[in-house]
Amino acid sequence: MNPVKFREIKNEIRLIGIDDAPFVPRKEGTTRLFGVVFRGRLWVEGVLQTTIMVDGLDSTQKITEMILNSPHYGQLRVIMLAGITFGGFNVVDVNEIFEKTHLPIIVVCEKQPDLESIKIAIQNTSNWEERWQLIEKSGPLYEYFPKPSVKNPIFFQITGLDLKDAKQILRISIGVSAFPEPLRVAHMIGRSFLPTK
């Protein structure tokens, strides 16, 4: 599928940022994914939720369904993912999500993923070659420097849009912190599931 061409990227563009809630690693179970619909970095327009298997292979399908079934779908322009794996090694197939939703995807990480460690750890999961292939197919990693006051870059990958548009969307989506607002809020909702004491 051809990349999406943006004619204009407004400050109020509708983005969805997706992150997972905490879970017990390497143990059969589920975890929640939250999708926060934002207008740019400005305000929250909705919150979506789905459930995936820890170390499962259902994140692609669950994210796709969550988005297609949402009343926000017709307005959404871009999907932002907090990394390419959720619930442990439940790796996302970004190309499949792009093909099914027709929405371009920006995967964003605070730190550079350590691919060598991931390749070793992932071999403890079932169908590890399939998971590793999805990681390899997810495209090159780019750096983005969020603001002059922040020394370290964040890292991102793109599917279905060009680099210039992705950088413009990152710029629009970053507010008070050095990370896109839709992903920051999705992360905070997930963290509320941690025990406080």
Added chain:
Amino acid sequence: MNPVKFREIKNEIRLIGIDDAPFVPRKEGTTRLFGVVFRGRLWVEGVLQTTIMVDGLDSTQKITEMILNSPHYGQLRVIMLAGITFGGFNVVDVNEIFEKTHLPIIVVCEKQPDLESIKIAIQNTSNWEERWQLIEKSGPLYEYFPKPSVKNPIFFQITGLDLKDAKQILRISIGVSAFPEPLRVAHMIGRSFLPTK
């Protein structure tokens, strides 16, 4: 306890807005409460979560603990509640929360509560006189007109602050909609627990 005197109310004042997730009415069970920490109407600073019994009597204690145990407690200035009952008729004792947290409380409703219907319905719960007393002790209902473009007022009650300060805080907390942002986002997180199909 004397009402809190605000020397100055900044646009970045830290507010927490609390609302519940959907639940099966009149059936033994629990529901989640979400507390969204906002800087004024501007950005989310944290998300807290606790669990209460449907038609229970534990909302006062659970909200108090959620706030006192949070790392945000020292910075928080005002508690906003989406109504005085959560999880059915789990009525909040606003005076007790004020005494234990030393934080003033603004209860906000989109519509004027129908006290006569509530008084009839509440009699189907255990200890209904205790619940009704908490409602009666929660103070008078005031109107607030959020913006010139919106015809209908919202309704609020106050505990531990004066009317002028409460109106100023409502003004600061209302952004894109006609309802305070911390409560709007808490409501949307709760709603994400509804089945989509």
